[in-house]
Amino acid sequence: MGDFAGSSFDSELLTEKGSGIYGIVGAAIVALLIPVLLSMMVARKKKVKQRGVPVEVGGEPGYAIRNAQIPELVEVPWKGASTMAALFEQSCKSHPQDRFLGKRKLLGKDFVTASDGRKFEKLHLGDYEWQTYGEVFDRACSFASGLVNFGHNVDTRAAILAETCVEWFIAFQGCFRQSITVVTIYSSLGEDALIHSLNETQVTTLICDSKQLKKLSAVSSSLKTIKNVIYFENDGSEKDSGVSGGISNWTVSSFSEVEKLGKRSPVDPSLPSQNGVAVIMYTSGSTGLPKGVMITHGNIVATAAAIKTLIPNPGRSDVYLAYLPLAHVLELAAESIMLCAGCAIGYGSTLTMTDTSSKIKKGTKGDVSVLKPTLMAAVPAIFDRVREGVVKKVEEKGGLTKNLFNIGYKRRLAAVEGSWFGAWGLERMLWDAIVFKSVRAVLGGRIRFMICGGAPLSADSQRFINICMGAPIGQAYGLTETCAGSTFSEWDDPSVGRVGPPVPCCYIKLVSWDEGGYKTSDKPMPRGEIVVGGFNVTAGYFNNPGKTSEVYKVDERGMCWFYTGDIGQVYPDGCLEIIDRKKDIVKLQHGEYISLGKVEAALISSDYVDNIMIHADPFHNYCVALVVPSHKALEKWAHEASIKYEDLSELCNKAEAVNEVQQALSKASTLVSRTEFFLSRRYKTTLCLQVAKAAKLDKFEIPAKIKLMPEPWTPEAGLVTAALKIKREQLKAKFKDDLQMLYQ
Structure with a gap:
């Protein structure tokens, strides 16, 4: 992510056409239209939309709300899709010929030497090569059968330790065909945390990038239960024979070999239940060794079904850019939503995302330029650096370009804060043509909606991206323990700094925290610790009943509530804002x-x-x-x-x-x-x-x-x-x- 942030904006952001006579003419047109637009904005002021409403719930007393648009909690996207295995199979059979997973063809590699003698790899990448929903389903079934034939005991767990890619997703879905719980681990996790995660969950089969084999070889003597290793060949490399000594006691095979084995000898599926644990997700937590969160099939399906209703018309014409770690619940939830909606998913990397990214060979297009995504997810750091890059380039160009950008930005900002019509009407189209079209090209030029999560997004960055990219941001609030989604700001909400109403699969409740001075009786807005209850609340921490009982509470109605430790306040329209965290307060x-x-x-x-x-x-x-x-x-x-x-x-x-x-x-x-x-x-x-x-x-x-x-x-x-x-x-x-x- 750091590379993307630092090097993505060296290419031209503002065209000469936009800074020449056409820009002047366009600015003049806008100036003439401003009085008309202002009168239209005043005339079209809208009644405040109620996005969350109070609701009666069980458990500890507090102030609870639900999504205002959908009165009953959403559990599944459609009847019969109650597990990830069922959702995957039904989506694939509904869209058998539609493109699904895509990755770029590797045409070659070069190495360049920097002035200090260090060598850097540069990739020459071609177009995206696509597999249809039907083809991906067949591959997942073959991999599932191959796992069994390869020697994996279906009563034990498999782990995935790899960067986000097509094979990661196929392996993930293949495991579910045999009711195998998947342990997800960040590829950047340190040795101690890696050993802890694999030993605690008693993983017997490890699925990984080929480049992870050296790391595994170094710690192999500490891994007590590993028997099988399956490595991806997606980077064009073969298994390094130099590491064979450290893993000689394991059965090692490539992903394609396991697929072929399953294709030759199919095994009947053994499908999971809704309450079965789909994933044990190890977080890169902020304290101590990582905890494994047990996420059920029902949790993932409910999150996907709920958030899908909040994205404007997702479907087969949409293309999603996948580059965040799939071991993070944000990316896992986002790709599950795309699967649910029948979208295409194109895989990329922060190191190859733009034309000037560090691993892109000069003259080669970056992922966004080739894919031209319509949907994407990001963490706030990326949006912050997009903003920094654009501002820096505008400052460098100066003159008329800078003046036009500043005028356009101020006009769009005034339109957004005065009337949502002004933000998306005629004036928007004019400023897009004059100034923002070339800025939007930074992310491919077709982005229409973005999901942000993982940390708070600053109000200034959110507004900047809204205006310059011409797309709303659905800012999500949630944790691994709530399967990513708890609240989600809606596409037609022009406010910034808030995280929206509850997603339709859960309730949000504020519970007073007297010690910190936050009470649900506070005026003008109730405040307190944020507690989440609903179908997205996970099953607790693996092998840690003590910690689970501290933060997971089942009420008298049988609903489980997760105590987040975050402090929030609810606005009059039912939207949540995160204002503090209990653990961060020092006297x-x-x-x-x-x-x-x-x-x-x-x-x-x-x-x-x-x-x-x-x-x-x-x-x-x-x-x-x-x-x-x-x-x-x-x-x-x-x-x-x-x-x-x-x-x-x-x-x-x-x-x-x-x-x-x-x-x-x-x-x-x-x-x-x-x-x-x-x-x-x-x-x-x-x-x-x-x-x-x-x-x-x-x-x-x-x-x-x-x-x-x-x-x-x-x-x-x-x-x-x-x-x-x-x-x-x-x-x-x-x-x-x-x-x-x-x-x-």
Whole structure:
């Protein structure tokens, strides 16, 4: 993801046509039409749509809501599709000739040598090659039979340790044909967590990328139950004979060989039940060893069926770009939705996504340019960097191009905040033609809807993507424990910073947390810990009944509720906003409570900040921060300030640089969210003033001291999750001495 973020926007974003005579003429047309458009917007002001409504539920007292559009909880997309195996088979038989899974043909590989002597792989990729729903079903059936013939005991578990690809999806569905529970593991997971995950679940068959074989060889003596290994050949490489010594006790075969074995000797399917555990998903959690969440077939199906109703008309004409880790519940849910809707899924990579991505050979098109997706999912870090890249390119071009972009952006922003008609009507088409068409080409030019999850998306980034890409973002809130979907912002909701009403397969309940000062009786909006109940709530943690009983509670009506630990508030229209997290709250020496997550969310808006961790020692009356600075922003400042330095590490240690970033953080702490300003206008209340005051940071919440960290925090280093959320305990342990120095 980091590569995509850093190198995706070197190509032209704004065409010469858009900055020449056509742009001037277009701008003049828009100027003449503005009075007309304004009058139309005023005339078409809409009544506020109710998106969530109160509902009576069981369990602990609180304030509960459901989706306003669908009164009964959604459990299945259609009758008979109560498991992933049934959903897969029925979808494939409904669309046998429609294209389903696609991947790009590898035409060649080159290596380029950088000035420091390092070699980088460059790929020459061709067009997408597609398999139909019918062909994919046949392959999954063959793989399922091959697993049995290969020696996998159907009473044991299989694990997938690989990057997202066609074979990952086929292996996943093939396992379900024999009721095999799949253990999913991030390919970037460290050795200790990998060993723990495989041994705890007693996996006997491991399905992996060929490049994972060396990692497995290194830890093979610690893996107690592995007997079979099946490796993908999707990267064009063969099994490395050099690792055979470490895995000599295992039966090793390629994915294609297992498929052929199953095709020669078919085995009757043994299909799962709705309550059967489909997946044990190991999260790259923010503390300690990862926990395995038991996700049932019914959980995945219910999530897919519910969110499908919230995406505008998904179907066979849609193309979804798949590149996020399938071991993450967001991508797993998204691809399940595509399967449910009969869409096509084209696989890509963050390293090959754009024409200028690091693994793309010069002259070769990136994944988005070839696929031209209509739907995609992303984590907030990607949207943030899309925004940074576009702004940077506009600034570089300057002149008329910059002026046109700024005018167009302001007009579209005013239209969105004043009238949804203005955002999607005539003015939108004009500005798209003049300015935004070439910006949209960054993601292929055809995106019509995007799903965002994994972490909070800033209001500014959400609005920027809405305007520049011309597509709404469905911001999802959920956890692995709720099978990704708990709430989902609807496509026709112009607000930002909120996560929408409950998805139709579950209820959301707020439970008062008196210690933190959040109560359901709070005015003007009820507040409390977010609790989720419904068909998407998973079965608990594998082999961890103690932890399961802490956060999963079954009420008197038999419904299971998951206590998220997140704090939310519900708006008058029934939409949820995440405002805090219980574990992130620390009491300072003089009794003030500081929410680490809230402060981080406010300060990361600074242009100087790429990532930040706030640390509060309860024996002091102030907090401190570790800051990963934006290299480009900091180096640009150093150049303008005539600061001399040899490398980034030296710059980060300079007092002038630390002082500059610290001053910027103080300014960022006073910013007010545009979301609340817009919502206050919609609801004609004093909501804006109340929430805006809450959004500003108090003096004790602004870090008194900071340390600039020159190296980025990556999933590979174990400092952030795959969704790029910080791992607080790991960061505190790694930088223990730095934090202690800040308090001296």
